[in-house]
Amino acid sequence: MNPFATTFGDRRFLTDRLHRQRNGLGVLFVAWLGDRPAGDVYLWLERAEEEAIRWHLPGVALLTHLEVVGDLRNRGLGSALIHAVERYLVEEGHERVALAVRTDNVGAARLYRRLGYWDWGHGEVICYARTTLPDGRVRSEAEFCHVLVKQLGPVLPVQRGGIRPIEASRSR
Numbered sequence: 001m002n003p004f005a006t007t008f009g010d011r012r013f014l015t016d017r018l019h020r021q022r023n024g025l026g027v028l029f030v031a032w033l034g035d036r037p038a039g040d041v042y043l044w045l046e047r048a049e050e051e052a053i054r055w056h057l058p059g060v061a062l063l064t065h066l067e068v069v070g071d072l073r074n075r076g077l078g079s080a081l082i083h084a085v086e087r088y089l090v091e092e093g094h095e096r097v098a099l100a101v102r103t104d105n106v107g108a109a110r111l112y113r114r115l116g117y118w119d120w121g122h123g124e125v126i127c128y129a130r131t132t133l134p135d136g137r138v139r140s141e142a143e144f145c146h147v148l149v150k151q152l153g154p155v156l157p158v159q160r161g162g163i164r165p166i167e168a169s170r171s172r
Contacts, residue, residue, distance in 0.1 A: 012132045013065070017042050029084055031077050039068035041081045043088070053098065054123050054146060060149070061089055063099040066108070081152070082115055090152050097152060100127045100145035109146060117148035 017028045025046045031039040033089070044062040048054045063085060068077045089097055099117065101108050103124060127145040130138050 020046070027088065029088075031081050031167075033072070037069070038042065038072050039066075039077045039081055041066040041078075041085055043085050050100070050127060051101070052122060056122050056162050057098050057118065057147075057149065060096050060098050061094055063097060064078055065113070066099075078111060079115060082112075086152055088151070096149055096151055097146060097160075098149045100125060100147050103125075103146055104146045109148070112148050115150070115152045120147040120149045122147070
């Protein structure tokens with residue numbers, strides 16, 4: 001089994017994101033410690049699924065699904081993943097990036113604000129979290145989210161060492 005799917009436990013998510021990446025719709029970044037996947041974040045380059053985000057932030061890339069393995073949290077991996085995505089976006093000519101964070105996820109919101117993300121000023125948005133259940137069905141749950149935006153500029157070079165986009169071949 002793929003070490004990424006084993007670590008994060010959602011093969012359907014991995015398959016979906018790699019399919020989207022092959023079609024130019026996003027990029028999956030993974031932090032590695034040696035051969036061990038330590039965290040991931042997906043850069044959504046499609047139109048936002050949420051109507052309010054599409055309306056107020058047309059064409060703005062979205063950070064989604066930031067995850068760090070439990071015993072590796074609070075060591076800077078989440079920040080490093082975000083910085084890697086921001087560098088990528090700057091290199092690709094993007095001027096802004098946005099994300100949605102659940103209103104009850106205070107720790108994540110604190111991290112994003114520390115990294116320069118600010119409330120977008122248009123209120124909360126209902127987002128839908130999709131979870132693959134053990135039997136393979138997908139459950140979709142509504143979540144109230146804050147939308148945060150960051151104006152991108154020059155980013156400091158950081159060792160790319162263990163963080164890289166997952167390779168996704170364009171051929172089948």
